[in-house]
Amino acid sequence: MIIIANWKAKVTTVADAKKLVAASKKIADMRVHQIILAPAGPYLGLLSLDNKSKLHYAGQDITLTEGGAQTGEVTGDMLTSVKAKYVIIGHSERRALGETDANVLLKTQHALKSALTPIVCVGEKERDADAHYLAFLRSQIDTVYKGIQTKDQGNIILAYEPVWAIGKSASEGINADDLTEMIQYIRKILGTYLTKKKADSAVILYGGAVEPENAKALSVGTGINGFLVGHASTDAKTFTALVKAIPH
Numbered sequence: 001m002i003i004i005a006n007w008k009a010k011v012t013t014v015a016d017a018k019k020l021v022a023a024s025k026k027i028a029d030m031r032v033h034q035i036i037l038a039p040a041g042p043y044l045g046l047l048s049l050d051n052k053s054k055l056h057y058a059g060q061d062i063t064l065t066e067g068g069a070q071t072g073e074v075t076g077d078m079l080t081s082v083k084a085k086y087v088i089i090g091h092s093e094r095r096a097l098g099e100t101d102a103n104v105l106l107k108t109q110h111a112l113k114s115a116l117t118p119i120v121c122v123g124e125k126e127r128d129a130d131a132h133y134l135a136f137l138r139s140q141i142d143t144v145y146k147g148i149q150t151k152d153q154g155n156i157i158l159a160y161e162p163v164w165a166i167g168k169s170a171s172e173g174i175n176a177d178d179l180t181e182m183i184q185y186i187r188k189i190l191g192t193y194l195t196k197k198k199a200d201s202a203v204i205l206y207g208g209a210v211e212p213e214n215a216k217a218l219s220v221g222t223g224i225n226g227f228l229v230g231h232a233s234t235d236a237k238t239f240t241a242l243v244k245a246i247p248h
Ligand code: PGA
Pocket: 006, 161, 165, 166, 167, 168, 207, 208, 209, 210, 228, 229, 230, 231, 232
């Protein structure tokens, strides 16, 4: 499985960042799961540039276009220049600040152009009895897949992150049955763009309230290929316990 540690803006000292890297290296060395760290900008370059471990690195965001006079922005080429291979795009915390589906598409195109693997976050804000949230999710996915070239459609990692679960504890998160249904639904949508074989093997992660307590239940039989972990990835002991809880 692929486990992405989204540190958000929760890790705020170099010492803490280095502690997390040391713990993450140990679990990456076990070679059971692939560990990708997504530190905030200043720490990303510091940690990833000379990385010789089995860890991989991701940016937490990327600018809309290729840079220039854009104060505060981080481009794809900057990310690849510090040896990041992935970038998180369209996280709900960015969308909450005004990022639209159209923005997410531009960022995905930009990432692909810079040879980064985009990790595109999608997910409903809330669930409704009439299941409108399914159409909402489909439209988030459609915007991205319709806007990129066919050759790139298999090179995207999708992260299903229901906004209502993000930042919550395991007991308030999604259950395995609902997750299974959602992953089947997402693979069905992907089948519009990819061959059935490719849609079935596309990398789909789950994120939102993943903790050591629910990591096993959410990974067995649900059809996911890994997790995008927020708060539980910012404490070395908790993150280690979480990764160890996920079966081979
Ligand atoms: P959480 O966040 O694990 O803290 O719920 C997940 C995410 O926002 O990617």
